[in-house]
Amino acid sequence: MTTLRIQVINPNTSLAMTQTIGEAARMVASSGTEILPVCPSHGVPSIEGHFDEAIGAMGVLEQVTLGERAGVDGHIIACFGDPGLLAARELATGPVVGIAEAAMHMATLVATRFSIVTTLPRTVIIAHHLLRQYGFEHHCQAVHSIDLPVLSLEDGTGFAQQKVRERCIQAKAQDNCGAIVLGCGGMANLARELSHELCIPVIDGVSAAVKMVEALLGLGLGTSKQGDLAKPNPKPLTGPYTIFNDPSVM
Ligand code: 5HY
Numbered sequence: 001m002t003t004l005r006i007q008v009i010n011p012n013t014s015l016a017m018t019q020t021i022g023e024a025a026r027m028v029a030s031s032g033t034e035i036l037p038v039c040p041s042h043g044v045p046s047i048e049g050h051f052d053e054a055i056g057a058m059g060v061l062e063q064v065t066l067g068e069r070a071g072v073d074g075h076i077i078a079c080f081g082d083p084g085l086l087a088a089r090e091l092a093t094g095p096v097v098g099i100a101e102a103a104m105h106m107a108t109l110v111a112t113r114f115s116i117v118t119t120l121p122r123t124v125i126i127a128h129h130l131l132r133q134y135g136f137e138h139h140c141q142a143v144h145s146i147d148l149p150v151l152s153l154e155d156g157t158g159f160a161q162q163k164v165r166e167r168c169i170q171a172k173a174q175d176n177c178g179a180i181v182l183g184c185g186g187m188a189n190l191a192r193e194l195s196h197e198l199c200i201p202v203i204d205g206v207s208a209a210v211k212m213v214e215a216l217l218g219l220g221l222g223t224s225k226q227g228d229l230a231k232p233n234p235k236p237l238t239g240p241y242t243i244f245n246d247p248s249v250m
Pocket of ligand 1: 081119
């Protein structure tokens with residue numbers, strides 16, 4: 001049986017969050033799937049806005065390039081903004097799935113309406129942008145924030161996790177939603193327990209994305225190279241971008 005190798009990219013540079021994401025991915029991966037959790041060699045410790053996303057996106061492209069060189073079968077972008085998703089698809093031959101996109105798709109398969117619980121109020125707009133971009137705005141009842149920084153999920157106090165739980169209880173009580181999407185890679189290890197306790201499907205994008213990439217590979221599907229997701233037109237990049245001057249990837 002061929003082993004599938006799926007690279008799970010945490011676009012921020014937090015090693016603790018990369019570990020949380022890697023463990024959650026391994027929990028749901030099939031026996032023949034090898035999960036490779038990675039994060040950029042340099043960049044932003046947490047993604048909490050548009051500027052951070054731009055930096056994170058370059059880290060994603062760096063890791064996709066390295067993964068393509070290493071011959072991985074698929075990539076997951078494990079940040080709820082799906083930073084660099086379409087650019088990453090240009091570089092990749094295998095599937096590339098973002099955790100926001102994956103969770104939203106899965107949520108609409110189990111409920112007509114879902115709500116989202118994310119970290120900071122300022123990233124709520126990013127979730128709304130993606131809902132529109134992916135065509136799910138009519139399926140989403142509300143986007144809630146726990147009003148805490150992303151890395152509070154890794155501070156070991158459990159306070160942020162408690163806030164996530166409270167927001168999920170609030171969403172279930174108030175939003176008339178049938179499912180809840182967790183809006184941060186760092187929440188990946190909370191879904192199963194919350195689903196069980198609250199008796200409502202709680203979906204984390206990391207697990208959803210692992211199963212989607214496995215399904216796509218199982219169908220022999222990779223990223224289309226026809227049209228806008230074809231490899232970028234080769235041209236000599238300069239400065240920190242010379243990593244992309246690689247004919248095996250470009
Ligand atoms: C994430 N930030 O999933 C997003 C969460 C957010 O560093 N990993 C991050 O609030 O956008």
